[in-house]
Amino acid sequence: MSQGGFRRSWLEWFSSFPACLLLLSVVLFSTSSDIHNQMLRGGEQLWSGYYKLRMDPVKPTCDPDRDVDTVVAEEIRKNETSQDPMAALLGESQVDPAELRVAVERSLEDCRQRHESFENLQGKLTTGVKAYRAVELFIADLIALGLESQRFILVILVMLCAVTATLTRHHIAMRAMETRLDYLVSHALQTVANVMLLGSSVIFRQMSFGADASVSSIELALHNCWIAGFAALTLASLYRLFRVPKDLQAGGDPNKAFMAVPLYTVMCLISGTYFAMIGHASGIGIYLGKMMELSDMFLNVGLYVWVGMMLKQTRLATLVFNVFRPWRMPPEMLAVVAVLVAAVPTAYTGASGIFVIAAGAVIYSELRAAGARRHLALAATAMSGSLGVVLRPCLLVVVIAYLNREVTTDELFGWGIWVFVLTAIMFSAVALTVNRQNGFNLAPASEATAPTLVALKKLIPYVLVIAAVVLFYRLALDVSMDEFSAPRLLPVIMLAILVYEHFSLRRTRKRANPEVNHQGLERSVRSATNDTTAEIGALLLLLGLSVSIGGVIERSHIMGSVPQSFDSVWAAMLLMVVILVILGMIMDAFGAVILVSATVASIAYGSGIHPVHFWMVTLVAFELGYLSPPVALNHLLTRQVVGEEEVLAAQNEQGTFYQRHERIIMPLIAMGISLVVVAFIPLIFYT
Incomplete structure (x- = not known):
């Protein structure tokens, strides 16, 4: 790859590149568990008793060649010479030689079996076994490292992305910052909120040491990570506060300015003020710490955002719309089709908001290109992620089943299908009847069928790429595509699709620009990760403060x-x-x-x-x-x-x-x- 492919801005080196490595590490750690399970099964199939060969056998210290009569005589002599008044009192001073012989024979037989087992294992411990074992134990250590570092990955990812969202003005607010007053009010209150977060984390750390002096080094490191992260976030908001962009309008409306304050800031100010009033200043820090109890869930949210941003880089959404374009559907019908089709990827991206972030721009632009009025296109875009949250393998449903023993994922997904059918019918009825401004003059089937088949043909390679990844995991790692494996399979699937597009469009790219031929894949992943970083920062920080509001x-x-x-x-x-x-x-x-x-x-x-x-x-x-x-x-x-x-x-x-x-x-x-x-x-x- 040419050097041009590695030309990144300082913000990309600071945020998106480390975030990409963190997300890849999550996929690696979770996949390594599947690999390890298969290696254990493979080892047992190749070498019977492999589980015992995972560690070097220890030679028994007992002597299997001792004479039974000699051992029995020694034990009788020891018993006769012992002066145990309690044994005499209980009448146990005499030992039955027959029983003693049986016991000695059993002990020697057990000793011989241990020696035979040792010799047998030693004979099986070949060079091949040792090499296989070394790889298997390395993966086992990798899994252990992943489990231990999961919480640290989450903290670093959240804070890194939150700082990025602050520097790029990407936090979620009621309205965008348009005037200088909007900007100053927003960043001033962000700074106050970030100071609250920093102070609460410091107090929580001190309280933890005061309550229990035996705080582990891991807990101490987590506290320090939170504190360092919020300190960096405070500095980022201060930097933004004093670096006012020149392209903003002068003046501003105070009422509108407060609507430009990010939602996480509002939640922080409310919860921080409440906890301070009840004398519980560490409250926000405590509830943010609860994120660690569900660190795998929050990391899965980050992975789903990454998947969504990679989907945005592919041609998949456009190609799907191309299937319906030949029929010249009225905008209302196309809006219904878009929302219904979007339900499936919504289920695979975890939550409605994530899918709106990922594919909302494509859906809106396609509907507008088909002649949809702006309000209809905006409504369909906002609803594009709403119908699929009840379908398998939506992460939100998995979390519900995890937190509530009264329900299972099978029950929820089973009834979720009927809820999806209902909501789909209701949206279709409203879109196609209320305020419908177009007739249903579809293109004739004779005219639309051939272009539709051509459009479907272009989707076949994508289906094959997805099937190849799913089959590889199923056959090689014994992992089926379900609500539990989706977070680690989907990033691999999207990367595979980006690789396919890179090579499938290679000739076209080469004719247009030889340089792009070497940079398309890298640029796609980089662009997706850039978007992911800001979105994760905005979404996970909002999610964390939602937990605080819940508190x-x-x-x-x-x-x-x-x-x-x-x-x-x-x-x-x-x-x-x-x-x-x-x-x-x-x-x-x-x-x-x-x-x-x-x-x-x-x-x-x-x-x-x-x-x-x-x-x-x-x-x-x-x-x-x-x-x-x-x-x-x-x-x-x-x-x-x-x-x-x-x-x-x-x-x-x-x-x-x-x-x-x-x-x-x-x-x-x-x-x-x-x-x-x-x-x-x-x-x-x-x-």
């Missing part, structure tokens, strides 16, 4: 004012729906699931709501919350990937009230009706 709700005993059970299951469900939608409006999905598992779920169970039913309602309610003002997280993420200009242009369009607010109203109608059906119709059948 505020938990410690304020708000849920204590709610009865722990209801006589009427209908009243309980109505309250659950209201609470869950509100949580979806103000919290990230994973933080909300943790809070609901600890508080609301037990009330639902005690009121007679079936656990599987409750969690299906929870997932739909969360998605409705993510689409509901005032926060509407999925709309914020849509604006982030589509661009502020497009959203402002949509807001300036004229028409009826519905037409002017279609991007908000249409998803609310579809998901609102779905939530009512999912929440209350099943109660008729089991109450």
Whole structure:
């Protein structure tokens, strides 16, 4: 690869390159466990008793050639010469020679077997075994290192990416920074919040040492990592505060300026102030430390974001749209198709917000190119990740099953299919009937079939690449593609697709520019990782502070004012729906699931709501919350990937009230009706 391929900015060397190595290490550590399992099985098949050969056999110290009569005579003599008053008192001074002989014979036989086993193992310990064992033990050590370093990888990844998001102004807020006042207010409050995070972490460290002087070196190192990370984050926000960009507009509206403050900052200020008022200044640090208990889950979120950003670098989304383009579908129908097709990759990218970040720009641009009005395209983009969260192998469902023993992934995914069908029907009905502005004049089948088949043909290599990776893991590592293996398989699949595209387009690239021929793959991975770094920083920091907000709700005993059970299951469900939608409006999905598992779920169970039913309602309610003002997280993420200009242009369009607010109203109608059906119709059948 030419040197040009390694020309990176200082920010890329500082953030995206280390982040790429950290994410690859997570994949490596998780895959090494599969490799190790196969090596153990292979070793046992090649050398019977391989498990005993993993360590050098120790030669027994006993003598197998001792004479039985001599040993028995010695034991009798020892017994006669011993002066044990207790044995005499109990009548045990005499030893039965026959019994003693039997015992000695058994002992010598056992000694001979141990020597035979030692000799046998020594004979099997060939050069091949030693070489195989060396590799297998190295992988075992690698797994142990991965397990020990998992929490450190998460802390470093979160803080590294959070600093990057701050430096690149990429945090998630209600609106973008447009004026100098927006910028100054945002970064000033970010600095205050970061100082709170730093102070809370320092106090938590001191409290840990005060409560228990035997804090392990690992715990100490984790505390130091958090402190160093928040110190760097504070410096980054201070740097940004005093380096005001020149392209910002002068002046500004104070009310709008506060809407430009990142959501994580708002959550930090609320939770930090609350914990300080109750004399628990270390509260934020404690709840952020709880992320370590689920470090594998949060790392999987990072991997899913990376997968999404790599998907964005491929031609896959465009090629899928090309399949439907020949039919000249009206924009409303194409929007339905886009949302339904997006459900599958959404399930494989962990959560709706991640998919919006990954593919939202492509979906929006394709719908606009097909003639969709801006509001319809924005609504479909925001909803593109909402329908697939109930499908296998969505990470959010796995987390629910992990935190709640009352449900299993099979139960949740089984009923999730029916919830998906319902939400798909509701969205289709709303999109195709309410405010439909186009007829259904599809292209004739005779005209559209041939181009569709050509477009499908271009997807065949991608299907083969995906199948090759899945089959390799299945045959070589005995790993099937499911909700547990998806986080480590998907990055490999996306890398394989990028490699395929690099070589498949090699001739085209060479004609256009010989240099690109050597840099396409590297540039694609680098660009994906650049996007990933900023998105992980914005998303995981928001997620961590959502856990802190959950701590505020938990410690304020708000849920204590709610009865722990209801006589009427209908009243309980109505309250659950209201609470869950509100949580979806103000919290990230994973933080909300943790809070609901600890508080609301037990009330639902005690009121007679079936656990599987409750969690299906929870997932739909969360998605409705993510689409509901005032926060509407999925709309914020849509604006982030589509661009502020497009959203402002949509807001300036004229028409009826519905037409002017279609991007908000249409998803609310579809998901609102779905939530009512999912929440209350099943109660008729089991109450």
